Amino acid sequence: MSTRRTLLACAVPAVLAAYARVQPAQAAPAGNSFHDFLTEVRTQAKRAGIASATLDRAFAGVTPNQKVLERDRHQPEFSMTWARYRTLVITDKRIVDGRQAVAANRALFRRVQERFGVAPGVIAGIWGLESSFGTGTGDFPVVEALATLAWEGRRAAFFRGELLAALKILDHGDIAPAGMTGSYAGAMGQPQFMPTSYLRYAIDFDGHGRRDIWTSNADVLGSIANYLAQSGWQDGQTWGQTVSVPSGFAADGRDARRPLSEWARAGVRPIGGSWAASPDTPAGIVAPDGTGGETFAVFGNFTAIRRYNPSDFYAIAVGLIGDQVLA
Template sequence: MPTRRFLISALPSTLLATRAFAEPVGSFQDFLRSVGAEARRAGISQATLDRAFAGIRPNEKVLERDRHQPEFTLTWAKYRSIVITSKRITDGRAAFAAHRLLFQRVQQRYGVSAGAIVGIWGIESSFGTGTGSFNVIESLATLAWDGRRASFFRGELLAALKILNHGDVSPAAMTGSYAGAMGQPQFMPTSYLRYAVDFEGHGRRDIWTSTPDVLASIANYLAESGWRAGQGWGQAVVPPRGMTAPGRDATRPLGEWARAGVRPVIGRWVATADMPAGLIAPDGPTGEAFLVFPNFNAIRRYNPSDYYALAVGLIGDQVVA
């Protein structure tokens, strides 16, 4: 999606295309001078630029990862086995128990369920334990200078400089993935500017070390993406033999699906009969099936993959049960 990095592992049954790479235009230092001039016009101080650009250089590890992303086809069953592990559920329950009152406060403020928040937190950074160690400024500058999607990464670099200029984080502490996704929620800088919040009240939006800011920022992202308070994301179902799953956008009231013979796996419905729902079967008629509700699409705004949204919902359901 345009505002944050896309998890390659969440691509639903997609073979990644061969990439074309453009050669960098000009030296890296010329590029930094150009970005610096644009940043100053946007109100970013020279002192911020000096701190941000001090000692950075093209990062070969960033280029290696960007140019050699694997090509593969991934089924939902395989993705589920990788992402929804017993360890992740156990760790999630411990993290949820440790911050139960905080989750309640965040849910009350934003109207987003604790399950959705903890599911994203778990997938993105294993509940804050794996946030990436790349210097975000260096990574974004490398990718913007190198040529592939230069405009996108240049915009993210300028957004990162705005964050530094605001004083939310120091250049050394602004760490993330090789592609610039930052902190525990793995926000791209433009997403940070739109959705990160200072829930702790310390004057900074700290998605690296402040659990209150992390959980509230995830919740704010979902709330701004259309999350409907008091509703779930969906549930596993058993369709009648021969029924085709038309997809998440072909919605009908849940009651109509029930009258057509769709049954909940757990024995009861988790939503009212008038809830709009779409039937999806990620691995086709022989695999699992789910009825998904409008909140499923809010999760997909975070990462536009059915696999990802399903994993978020299923992890959350198991963790907060």
């Protein structure tokens, strides 16, 4: 596993989670004005059954957002080690804030776990990384941001699909255009769902008739749990744990799974206690900074977290934050 990674700042500036090498932005296609683009989208949306009144409200006053273009065109590249990433995202303040958030919503976490079989720790870890427990959700108008990126052309097909999904959300009545805010790239609300993820996973957990991932903690936590449950989270199992390995041990990564008993025979030992799973549990050994760095045994639920965000750094941080918040 590489000891250096390229870090792309996530939608919420405080969360450094998505890894990709930045591609240079392209200008909007010649001759395709923003007005013409919106006209095309209106036609496509109407064919998909979205009401004209919804489109009128959604596109009222929408223009190319220069701040969105600046963010998209000037995303910084960082070479980031796990040790540095860990220092940035697993802070004392985040752990304290997480404990307070869990304490304030303890009954809600219990109801969510009863329904979805997803442990409070992993939900809290995602909630904390994505929006600092709801305190940093982004203030870009989602329709305008997505329209700008879909028109600009660098990832036009992707953002056009997300824009149409956002229009479906508005047409359903879950949120008004003014309340549909998020990151410059269209990630919405406290769980930072893209619109297509919202359509798949967001739920109305508090039963108020709308899937409100902006202001309803019940819908936020329920939606995160639903995402993980549909991604294969196994109730009663953990994500992984920190381990020690013999000198010179080469970790083969999350996909090279063996029973814990085999890793134990190879000299892998849990740090700070006993194994968090039974001896026959398949586990991969991940050393995100390479040989000599911090090392983890990761189980099946690690894969479920990676379906929320495919970065190993992110998934480990979610697990560690959750463990510390509940400690």
